[in-house]
Amino acid sequence: MDILKDKVILVTGGTGSFGKKFIKKSLTLGVKKIIVFSRDELKQYEMKQEFKDNRIRFFIGDVRDKERLYRAFDGVDIVIHAAAMKHVDACEYNPFEAIKTNIHGAQNIIEAAIDCGVEKVIALSTDKACSPVNLYGATKLASDKLFVAANAYVGEKQTKFSVVRYGNVVGSRGSVVPFFKKIKDTGVIPITDERMTRFWITLDHGVQFVLENLERMQGGEIFVPKIPSMKVTDLAKAIGPECEIQIIGIRPGEKLHEAMITEDDARHTVEYESYYAILPELSWWSNAIENRGKPLPESFAYTSENNTEWLTIEQLKEFIE
Structure with missing residues (x-):
């Protein structure tokens, strides 16, 4: 992973689950400096106690504040954009706030990165951005499209933008795993629907996937890892095997x-051994990049219900432990 060697890295939302894991890994890969950009001073204070490394800088700021981003991005080589309003209920109840952070914030990241000469930007997305049915997913879909289109805005600059999209992260803040663990002692675990399925990825896998795509990105791709699915009822049985499941x-x-x-995305998606790459349909892409991936079959869709890889209850137990 020489991509990080002697580089200055900035992580928005750097005190979150992904940010902390990414920073911990990056410190082993020869980075010159890592900037933690987030708006919560308490979390930054707590992180300072955990990470005793003089290569880390803590920068209070909000992605809504473009001027602050310009100051933070000065001298930065690589940006990992992990900051977002991501709780579905909070976004539904505070829609303007979600738009300001997830959409306007994305535009601010793009403009600051181009003007400050950042080399590469990877934005984290979510499976909820694919055919969204809630505001969180809709804002992240808009964000994804902004980062893809940003490659046409760079002009003579060298900044490249790509997106990484994956599913539920085991044990992250907001994950259902801590919730199930917390209430299992009541003897009842609530499930919204017994047919429900979800994609599943560990934090370590998510961090590794971002690092790999920093190496391979050429700008404009949405990278999707091949990851297993699980049944939510199996997850409940793995965490509370003696519990009653309440629908x-x-x-x-x-x-x-x-x-x-989606089926529409699949027409311009190519497959590799361990991941897919959704390629831009914009005119600037077609002649710029030689594509070595395998085209997907007609009517292909990558959903948690039609996945070919599934986690058993025993495998889920191992992940949770």
């Missing part, structure tokens, strides 16, 4: 199954 009904903005590549 409470699907919530507003929730899907039975998640998708990461």
Whole structure:
């Protein structure tokens, strides 16, 4: 992973689950400096106690504040954009706030990165951005499209933008795993629908996938890893095998199954051994990059229900432990 050697890295939302894991890994890869950019001073204070490394800088700021981003991006080589409003219910109740952070914030990242001469930007996305049914997914879809189109805005600059999209992260803040663990002692675990399935990825896998795509990105791709699916009922059995499963009904903005590549996306998606790359349909892409991936078959869609790899209850237990 020489891509990080002697580089200055900035991680927005750097005190989050992904940010902390990414920074911990990056410190072993010869980085020159890592800037943690986030708006919560308490989390930054706590992180300072955990990470005793003089290569880390802590920068209080909000992606909504373009001027602050310009100051933070000065001298930065690589930006990992992990900051977002990501809780579905909070976004539904505070839609303007979600738009300001997830969409306007994305535009601010793009403009600051280009003007400050950042080499590469990877934005983290979510399976909820694929055929979105809630505001969080809709804002992340808009963000994805902004980062893809940003490659046409760079002019003579060298900044490249790509997106990484993956599913539920085991044990991250907001994950269902901590919630199930917390309530299992009651003897009842609530499930919205017994048919529900989800994609599943570990934090370590997510971080590794971002690092790999920093190496391979040419600008404009949405990278999607091949990851397993799981049944939510199996997850409940893995965490609380003695618990009763209570079906409470699907919530507003929730899907039975998640998708990461739609049939429409599949027409311009190519497959590799361990991942897919959704390529831009914009005119500037077609002659710029030689594509070595394998085209997908007609009517292909990558959803958690039609996945070829599934986690068993025993495998889920191992992941959770």
